Amino acid sequence: MARKGRAQKWVYLFSEGSKDLRDLLGGKGAGVAEMTRAGMPVPPGLTITTEACREYYARGKRLPEGLWEQVEKALAAVEKKTGKHLGDAANPLLVSVRSGAKFSMPGMMDTVLNLGLNQKTLDGLRKLTGDERFALDAYRRFIQMFGKIVKGIDGELFEEALTEAKRRAGAKTDPELKPAQLRKLVDEFKAIYRKETKEDFPEDPKRQLRQAVEAVFASWNTPRAVAYRRLEKIPDDLGTAVNVQMMAFGNMAVDSGTGVAFTRNPITGRKELYGDFLANAQGEDVVAGIRNTEPISGLKRRLPGVYRQFEEYAARLEKHYRDVQDLEFTVERGKLWMLQTRSAKRTGEAAVNIAVDMVREGLIKRPEAVARVEPRQLEQLIHPRVDPAARLEPIGKGVPASPGAATGQAVFDADTAEEWGKQGRAVILVRVETNPNDVHGMIEAKGILTSTGGTASHAALVARGMGRPCIVGASAIHVDLKERALSSNGHTVRQGEEITIDGTTGNVYLGRVSMIEPKPTPNLKTLLRWADEIRRLEVWANADYPRDALKARENGAQGIGLCRTEHMFMEEERLPVVQAMILADSAEEREKQLEKLLPIQRGDFEGILRTMRGLPVVIRLIDPPLHEFLPNYDDLVAETTELRITGKHPHKLAELEKLKARVEELREANPMLGLRGCRLSILFPEITRMQVRAIMEAACDLKKQRVDARPEIMIPLVGSLSELRAVKLELEPVAEQVQKEKGVRVRYKFGTMIEIPRAALTAAEIAEDAQFFSFGTNDLTQTTFGFSRDDAEGKFIVRYLEKGILKQNPFETIDEKGVGRLMADLEIGICGEHGGDPESIRLCHQLGLDYVSCSPFRVPVARLAAAQAVVAEGVSTK
Ligand code: ADP
Ligand code: MG
Ligand code: MG
Secondary structure, eight states, rough: OOOOOTTTOOEEEEGGOOGGGHHHHHHHHHHHHHHHHOOOOOEEEEEEOOOHHHHHTTTTTTOOTHHHHHHHHHHHHHHHHHHHHHTOHHHHHHHOEEEEEEOOOOSSSOEEETTTOOHOOOOOOOHHHHHHHHHHHHHHHHHIIIIITTTTOHHHHHHHHHHHHHHHOOOSSSGGHHHHHHHHHHHHHHHHHHHHHSSSOOOHHHHHHHHHHHHHHOOOOOOOHHHHHHHHHHTTTOOOOEEEEEEETTSSSSTTTEEEEESSOTTOOSSSSOOOOOOOOHHHHHHHTTSSEEEEHHHHHHHHHHHHHHHHHHHHHHHHHHEEEEEEEEETTTTEEEEEEEEOOOOOOHHHHHHHHHHHHSSHHHHHHHHHHHHHHHHHHSSOEEEEGGGGSSSEEOOOEEOOOEEEEEEESSHHHHHHHHHOOOEEESSSOOOGGGEEEHOOOOOOSSSOOOSSSSHHHHHHHHHOOOEEEEEEEEETTTTTTEETTTTEEETTOOOETTTTTTTEEEEEOOOOOOOOOHHHHHHHHHHHHOOEEEEEEEEESSHHHHHHHHOOOOEEEEESSSHHHSSSHHHHHHHHHHHHSHHHHHHHHHHHHHHHHHHHHHHHHTTTTEEEEEEOOOOOOOGSSSSOOHHHHHHHHHHHHHHHOOHHHHHHHHHHHHHHHHHOOOOOGGGGGGHHHHHHHHHHHHHHHHHHHHHHHHTTTTTOOOOEEEEEEEEEHHHHHHHHHHHHHHHHHHHHHOOOOOOOOEEEOOSSSSHHTTTHHHHHTEEEEEEEHHHHHHHHHHHOHHHHHIIIIHHHHHTTSSSTTTSSSSOTTHHHHHHHHHHOOSGGGGGHHHHHHHHHHHHHOSSSOOGGGGGGHHHHHHHHHHHHHTTTTT
């Protein structure tokens, strides 16, 4: 909260701040202050607080009262320290104006360098350095940066003038321009400035400074910055600080230069100084890529003394912050100036290696190491990815929606994807968008690519849930579903031709490319072991097939939280039997078809129970409405109409008419709220009786082979105790009967899924008959919000997020206030996509649940997130 009145301190000298004032001084300001305190050479300067920025907005974009006086006072202190004065013709102080919020934000205002130059100080700088070319070059850069950044002039205008000047002079690089040519360029830049802003370029350095400061504040709310905050979930009300700092000139002579360096390799985590150096250049040249930088060893070769000093500071800073630092520095005529220190961004691999190494070095403790690695970063490590060393040119780019890379033959419809996939071919399903009718194809695809949609689109959600690489919103790629081809950037890919997608980067490549296969490294295993020592929440996985269960087990799952049985019904050879069963006219006919399904299901369950021996496996009885297993109604209408018109195949027509009539009977206005879940058990008890028989027979057979099978039978979509009772009354005798027949007893349980608000509210009662509970957070979210997921995500969630009506997609991260409240009084498990979402995992931990269950690929992520939830409580062994 901004305190009012004169006493408010809006401005801090670097010598007054520290790393603990990051909220107030921003990351950059706190960093330079800390280095100043540590006695390192930092160009003196001042920081205007984030509080001042907030106050600026509170006052309708006017600088807070007293702020400018404080700036002038602090500036006087800086002048005293440096012996230079802003606007002094003889010995001018030049400054950089740098924005710096609490979190680094590339969407914000860039830095303005060389502020304070005008006609008079230009002359002073020339005399002082004896280098007219340097002085003029600094001046033209300043006009360019000020015009572009503070006044929003199109940078191209300046670039064009510069290119033209070089052409006229026959110069290849900027430094080749002669003073006379630069003087002309400065005039041209000023003319551009005048034309675009209708004012003269400000001569008065104080006015330059004030305008730059206000521009930094204003940049907090540019659409670019706001969009970046949305993406990174940074609050809008933090504000940014402004740093005003004496310039250090890396472009003054050959014993000058500028560079960036990390205290460890941010890609691999190796303990080595890693960075770039550019001799005789200013900081922005490194970023602009105008000249080729050399590795940091270039500094060692050119200026060994400076290098040694820098190395020492780097080591000290890392130790001080107990984390890898990302450093910026400039050397002016052999003197080293430190310009920035901050925690370094790093790859998942580096994050793991660094965290584990630092524990070994005694720098941090285990819980801290566990807290250091972003759970989502682990995903980079557990999915294959395109080898960055191959330096390939992508043919297109989209939104990275689900990490990992995959190569396969392009197919353009779900049926072909399913068909080819089942034949063992690797396919990439390419669509404009996906919907629930495509899921059977997505299951069989190695990856999914859509030309529309965002990170909350159907394709993205389903792919993440299944652990399939996915790119969405690749708008530059034209998908022609009729022609079964995609075109992009002059390339065409037809059905059957190979492409590669990298869901970590969003890049699409032609053909097969070299990949890096994920292997859990020893360091990752170590880190996860530490996580396991810390966490209380168990991590289970959702798996429908033995191969998924195996993956889950390898990744450390402690049980299967959800085994859906409907996928088993969907498989090609079985579907006709399932359909015949649904279409049966009589109970006997239905029993006949169910008998055919029994051994198939028994086989399914045997596989998964065997794989998970010794651990619980929650098997959910059939859940979706039966019409989902039948052909689409509209297709049937079209087909029968066509047959009727042509008059051919009367026999087939009669058959299809019958099918159509049955589908029509089963059709529902609201399938999500219709005849599904336990309601099916009540209307068609023979189906779930068969399923329970299959489960129990599998478990008993395994028991006879001394395999410890632990089935837990889950009855879905229960809303009341009486509903559950009715179903159990049908099913429990079957379980008992099977054990009698087989002559063995197995550990088994009956339980239910809490996924209807009524069930959550009456859970205490339902518990009388349920031996276990688990939350189905997907349906619970649907029914609590009254959203049907596909409609919501397809039609309005994106808008809700954009407008800020929803802060997060509740299907990705559990809605704490509503759904979370329904979950609060039950100590049980959760399954559903939420089980792999780190934020939701934290909530589950806080609510005291027993376990989360997520996709097998996410198990390591969940293990880490569950441990972090404990560390965040601060009760760890620190
Ligand atoms: P960013 O947040 O983009 O890193 P910075 O404020 O750090 O922006 O500055 C951009 C570039 O300008 C960096 O290369 C930095 O080293 C350089 N720079 C900033 N302030 C100064 C200064 N006082 N003297 C010399 N170079 C500077
Ligand atoms: Mg920087
Ligand atoms: Mg459900």
